[in-house]
Amino acid sequence: MQKGRDYFIKAIRRSFSSTPSPISQMDQSTRYRYGPALKWNPMVEEYFVKAYGADRFARISTALTCPSCYSCIRVNTLKSTSDTVIEKLLEIFKERGMCNVAVQECIGSAESLKAIKCISKCQYPGLDYVVFIKGSGPHAIHYGDNEGKPLKEVIVSRKCAEAVLRGAQVYVPGVLACSAHVERGDEVAVSVAVEQAGPDGGWGIAMTRGSVLQGSQADPYYFERDGFYIGQATAMMSRAEMFRVSEGVAVDMKERVFRLPSFYDLLEGEIFLQNLPSIITAHALDPQPGERILDMCAAPGGKTTAIASLMKDKGEVVAVDRSHNKVLGIQKLAAEMGLSCISTYKLDALKSVCRGAEFDSLPNTCSVENVQTTRATDVLSTGIDGCDAQLLSQTNFIDLQLKDGQYTSKAELRKRIRQLKNGPGRNHTAGGRVEKSKGFSPNSFDRVLLDAPCSALGLRPRLFAGEETIDSLRRHAKYQRRMFDQAVQLVRPGGVLVYSTCTINPGENESLVRYALDTYEFLSLASQYPKVGGPGLTGSCQLPDGFVEEWLKPGEENFVQRFDPSSDLDTIGFFIAKFSVGLKN
Numbered sequence: 001m002q003k004g005r006d007y008f009i010k011a012i013r014r015s016f017s018s019t020p021s022p023i024s025q026m027d028q029s030t031r032y033r034y035g036p037a038l039k040w041n042p043m044v045e046e047y048f049v050k051a052y053g054a055d056r057f058a059r060i061s062t063a064l065t066c067p068s069c070y071s072c073i074r075v076n077t078l079k080s081t082s083d084t085v086i087e088k089l090l091e092i093f094k095e096r097g098m099c100n101v102a103v104q105e106c107i108g109s110a111e112s113l114k115a116i117k118c119i120s121k122c123q124y125p126g127l128d129y130v131v132f133i134k135g136s137g138p139h140a141i142h143y144g145d146n147e148g149k150p151l152k153e154v155i156v157s158r159k160c161a162e163a164v165l166r167g168a169q170v171y172v173p174g175v176l177a178c179s180a181h182v183e184r185g186d187e188v189a190v191s192v193a194v195e196q197a198g199p200d201g202g203w204g205i206a207m208t209r210g211s212v213l214q215g216s217q218a219d220p221y222y223f224e225r226d227g228f229y230i231g232q233a234t235a236m237m238s239r240a241e242m243f244r245v246s247e248g249v250a251v252d253m254k255e256r257v258f259r260l261p262s263f264y265d266l267l268e269g270e271i272f273l274q275n276l277p278s279i280i281t282a283h284a285l286d287p288q289p290g291e292r293i294l295d296m297c298a299a300p301g302g303k304t305t306a307i308a309s310l311m312k313d314k315g316e317v318v319a320v321d322r323s324h325n326k327v328l329g330i331q332k333l334a335a336e337m338g339l340s341c342i343s344t345y346k347l348d349a350l351k352s353v354c355r356g357a358e359f360d361s362l363p364n365t366c367s368v369e370n371v372q373t374t375r376a377t378d379v380l381s382t383g384i385d386g387c388d389a390q391l392l393s394q395t396n397f398i399d400l401q402l403k404d405g406q407y408t409s410k411a412e413l414r415k416r417i418r419q420l421k422n423g424p425g426r427n428h429t430a431g432g433r434v435e436k437s438k439g440f441s442p443n444s445f446d447r448v449l450l451d452a453p454c455s456a457l458g459l460r461p462r463l464f465a466g467e468e469t470i471d472s473l474r475r476h477a478k479y480q481r482r483m484f485d486q487a488v489q490l491v492r493p494g495g496v497l498v499y500s501t502c503t504i505n506p507g508e509n510e511s512l513v514r515y516a517l518d519t520y521e522f523l524s525l526a527s528q529y530p531k532v533g534g535p536g537l538t539g540s541c542q543l544p545d546g547f548v549e550e551w552l553k554p555g556e557e558n559f560v561q562r563f564d565p566s567s568d569l570d571t572i573g574f575f576i577a578k579f580s581v582g583l584k585n
């Protein structure tokens, strides 16, 4: 494994060491810029170019590399109101001196109207629990010239950079490389290492964590980082510390290419940072207090908690996910938001339907009837379960017996140990109980949300897209159909099924709707999606005329597009379809 990696690193180095240096003459201001070009798998690129046309796809591709120019938060209406949240946010931004945020410019302003423009409630009726915080960018950053010497630099991982572009800080695990002699308080230019094509045709980061940067062309990713500078920061620790400690802010972003506020640790439980289309999805499901709702692929629980809030925490929201840890995450989020109508289960959504005899013969069947539910509010009092510190010193993990008498696999154990090591951060849970479900009776839900696993190609910012292949896109589409087959059986006649997916790929969204219409009968269908009109993976997927009905006022433009002022594109890239289920055969 290590040998293969070394070969990979050497091959990449070799391929660049002989490259003449076009950048050596380059002016510093053009060297440290943001203007990334998204890398695609060539066949996927060709497919999208056919679907959208070359120009339009180029614009989509560029727009994907930028965050939207606002942050969107959902106010937990059980705990607060939009007005209170707006007031509190203005106060916090002022206190924390978040002067690199567009909002800060407004706070100092005598015109309160200007501030209102920067933090505002969604004006659409029924969505006033959504608050927008305006950001800005892209900004040109002056990195300084360090008196003729090379600038000190830090390279971060792509995932880290994508979060930073949306307002996050750079935490220790995100740092990949750093200049020599960086001390706390030093100014550093922050750039991103994105995956590169390796000699075997795969993609990878050919860089060892902890690499020393010299500020020369021999630095790892010197050429590849051109156009990938995301801002200037102050080091919060020395270089040595960055690679020694396991947590903390490594560098504090002072000047960002995109200025959006960080919501880390802010008004926890009172607000939830969530993309607008996700909020709209819960809104489209239109859950009513007292109903029984299923959220089929629920983690991390953003839509689950939105649904529970819309129901005023009355009724039952059943949230399932196939990942144990992710289910714990949903419980934690629900508890944080004070929602008690959410029950969580670990379940493979492809096995969601449990029928009569089969159902009765299963001793541990989890259903509404006989499940020992794990209510979200229980989890706050649950400690680390089935795993104690002794496990960390074990070297032979095979068939290791846990305290609770269950055996665990090596992989599961490693996962738990990793969890212990990383600590219970916002995205980590401290362990807890998760009930397994064996499925649910047909027709047993008033509404079902299928937020299907997808390519996520609609999500931005995105700095790399090369991992998707035509085959992987096809697999998503097939997988989604199988899930839809399950979902549709669980909705009671007269109930509602909402399917949502975050993609620009018509082969995932339009073709699913085509499949659904060809296979099942529905009373009506409302959809909110970008009409691309191109060939899907399974052929053209235009919906029949008259069948698509917007649930907004007829003729109104695409909802998501309307709330995406940073872009003139209608295709980045969320799709929602709402099916009213009729009487079943």
Ligand SMILES: C[S@@+](CC[C@H](N)C(=O)[O-])C[C@H]1O[C@@H](n2cnc3c(N)ncnc32)[C@H](O)[C@@H]1O
Binding pocket: 278, 296, 297, 298, 299, 300, 301, 302, 303, 304, 320, 321, 322, 323, 326, 347, 348, 349, 350, 451, 452, 453, 454
């Ligand atoms: C698009 S995310 C869902 C996001 C979530 N609905 C929200 O709004 O917070 C897809 C989720 O589906 C889960 N998933 C993937 N395949 C699954 C399966 N076969 N059964 C259950 N969950 C699955 C993944 O673990 C992932 O958490």
